[in-house]
Amino acid sequence: MQAPQPHLSDPRLHGYEQDLAGIDALEVPLDPALSWGARVWRATWPKLAAGGLLISLWQLVVWLELRPSYALPGPAAAFGRLLDDLRDGVLLTATGITMRRAVAGYAIAIVIGVLLGLAVARIRLLRTAVGSLITGLQTMPSIVWFPLAVLLFQLSERAILFVIVLGAAPAIANGLIHGVDHIPPLLLRAGRVLGARGIAAYRHIVLPAALPAFVGGMKQGWAFAWRSLMAGELLLIIASRPSLGARLQFARELSDAAGLLAAMLTVLLIGILVDGLVFGRLERCIRTRWGLTGP
Amino acid sequence: MAISKRELAQAPPTTYPAVAVQGVGKAYGPAGTAVLALEQVSFTVQPGEFVCLVGASGCGKTTLLSVIAGLDRPSAGTVQVNGSRTALLFQESALFPWLTAERNIDLALRLRGVRKAQRRQETARLIELVHLTGFGGRRPHELSGGMRQRVALARALAQEAQVLLMDEPFGALDAITRDLLHDELERVWRETGVAVIFVTHNVREAVRLGDRVLVLSSRPGRVVAEFPVNVLRPRRLESPEVAGLAAAVTERLREEVRRHAGAATASQ
Numbered sequence: 001m002q003a004p005q006p007h008l009s010d011p012r013l014h015g016y017e018q019d020l021a022g023i024d025a026l027e028v029p030l031d032p033a034l035s036w037g038a039r040v041w042r043a044t045w046p047k048l049a050a051g052g053l054l055i056s057l058w059q060l061v062v063w064l065e066l067r068p069s070y071a072l073p074g075p076a077a078a079f080g081r082l083l084d085d086l087r088d089g090v091l092l093t094a095t096g097i098t099m100r101r102a103v104a105g106y107a108i109a110i111v112i113g114v115l116l117g118l119a120v121a122r123i124r125l126l127r128t129a130v131g132s133l134i135t136g137l138q139t140m141p142s143i144v145w146f147p148l149a150v151l152l153f154q155l156s157e158r159a160i161l162f163v164i165v166l167g168a169a170p171a172i173a174n175g176l177i178h179g180v181d182h183i184p185p186l187l188l189r190a191g192r193v194l195g196a197r198g199i200a201a202y203r204h205i206v207l208p209a210a211l212p213a214f215v216g217g218m219k220q221g222w223a224f225a226w227r228s229l230m231a232g233e234l235l236l237i238i239a240s241r242p243s244l245g246a247r248l249q250f251a252r253e254l255s256d257a258a259g260l261l262a263a264m265l266t267v268l269l270i271g272i273l274v275d276g277l278v279f280g281r282l283e284r285c286i287r288t289r290w291g292l293t294g295p
Numbered sequence: 296m297a298i299s300k301r302e303l304a305q306a307p308p309t310t311y312p313a314v315a316v317q318g319v320g321k322a323y324g325p326a327g328t329a330v331l332a333l334e335q336v337s338f339t340v341q342p343g344e345f346v347c348l349v350g351a352s353g354c355g356k357t358t359l360l361s362v363i364a365g366l367d368r369p370s371a372g373t374v375q376v377n378g379s380r381t382a383l384l385f386q387e388s389a390l391f392p393w394l395t396a397e398r399n400i401d402l403a404l405r406l407r408g409v410r411k412a413q414r415r416q417e418t419a420r421l422i423e424l425v426h427l428t429g430f431g432g433r434r435p436h437e438l439s440g441g442m443r444q445r446v447a448l449a450r451a452l453a454q455e456a457q458v459l460l461m462d463e464p465f466g467a468l469d470a471i472t473r474d475l476l477h478d479e480l481e482r483v484w485r486e487t488g489v490a491v492i493f494v495t496h497n498v499r500e501a502v503r504l505g506d507r508v509l510v511l512s513s514r515p516g517r518v519v520a521e522f523p524v525n526v527l528r529p530r531r532l533e534s535p536e537v538a539g540l541a542a543a544v545t546e547r548l549r550e551e552v553r554r555h556a557g558a559a560t561a562s563q
Contacts, residue, residue, distance in 0.1 A: 016479070189385075194450070204406070208391070289392075
């Protein structure tokens with residue numbers, strides 16, 4: 001990128017100003033610009049290569065016939081089935097219901113996680129009281145909550161939401177708390193010098209400064225939400241509500257290995273897509289803005 | 296755009312000092328075992344005056360600035376600041392990394408309650424004042440250390456404070472950049488009429504910039520000497536007048552350091 005040199009041509013220049021402009025031009029870091037295509041290719045080919053390698057390994061295992069083909073079909077069969085299921089719509093309906101649950105549960109978890117995180121980060125007494133409890137909840141496998149969820153809400157959507165929220169909210173709260181705790185004191189001092197107090201300090205200094213860690217917590221929260229949801233759907237099958245978890249369960253009961261793998265591939269692909277398109281992009285954006293990108 | 300000398304240079308009655316520090320003491324830790332960082336520090340700074348504070352390690356320079364800035368409460372004595380507001384510049388620029396240079400300055404104006412239309416104008420004026428026109432859209436990490444300090448200077452000026460406190464602001468810069476920033480700071484100081492308290496451990500820098508140089512003792516910090524700098528501006532860091540006075544200040548500072556020579560072995 002060429003550094004702008006506006007004041008070199010300024011007629012009022014005299015003495016040190018020209019030297020200053022020279023130093024500015026020399027010291028501004030240069031970053032080599034890559035074309036859009038080159039950047040996309042540089043980010044994509046290693047992923048494609050890794051995917052290709054894994055599929056080849058899978059195919060190799062199938063060829064070696066370590067397991068009978070009705071238990072472990074090859075990639076061609078699994079991907080073929082995935083396309084078939086997508087085409088006749090059943091997989092799309094199931095994915096739609098699963099994603100709706102995921103988004104609803106995750107949204108509730110964000111609201112609760114943010115409120116909880118802010119309260120704990122701000123109020124010392126609350127932190128002493130529930131700080132370690134939140135971390136404890138975060139490490140607790142969310143499947144542990146299912147029996148209770150069923151007792152409380154029966155076999156219903158609410159039981160599934162309950163478990164998603166319990167899985168994701170602590171991680172989101174912890175991300176925010178961690179973010180607030182690790183703000184460089186110098187930035188807080190600078191904020192105080194500029195007169196940022198109370199709400200203004202939170203809005204303009206604390207929350208933006210905590211954003212990178214908060215996004216980390218959101219990402220972790222999503223992973224927990226997604227896992228809880230899958231576990232929940234395997235256990236809690238609601239009639240007339242086809243879901244990815246239900247498809248996995250039915251496929252196992254019917255020994256439909258290709259259908260099972262097709263559903264698993266869908267779960268994996270959604271995971272990769274959400275991570276790459278939502279969180280990956282968000283994190284990259286923050287890293288670029290803050291100047292945390294490596295060479 | 297012509298840069299007008301700011302109104303504040305004329306507004307307050309000039310009989311009040313910009314800063315009056317009276318018998319300020321600062322102790323840290325519980326009573327009994329408290330460590331005394333500052334003791335009986337007194338000095339005044341006139342409006343538009345440039346005062347440099349030099350001292351060795353442990354002279355409580357940073358503590359003193361925090362007390363004057365109102366970030367820290369003195370254990371004894373009083374600090375009076377004309378206009379009651381001070382701007383503070385740190386050794387690292389302390390720019391907010393999530394905002395561009397312009398938005399950093401804009402935030403200072405916004406926190407002061409300046410309206411949006413006026414903010415844009417004022418930001419552009421300040422960016423021009425520190426010779427960074429064209430760089431306003433860049434984020435701190437896309438600027439060099441010297442440029443970041445100039446953005447920080449512009450952000451501090453956006454506070455419209457009558458007193459600018461500077462805590463070794465050029466300490467981390469290379470010699471050429473520092474030399475240029477001396478010229479830049481001197482010009483900005485003259486154009487804005489702001490009073491400056493400039494803390495440094497670089498004696499030549501202090502003599503190059505200050506109207507007066509105050510020497511602080513260490514542990515606890517106290518003003519032990521005052522040197523008026525009667526060298527005509529513009530000054531050069533390497534001029535014989537600056538070097539000569541710097542030698543005298545250094546000698547006084549050395550005396551102060553020497554006093555502590557026995558302290559480390561005595562306490563072991």
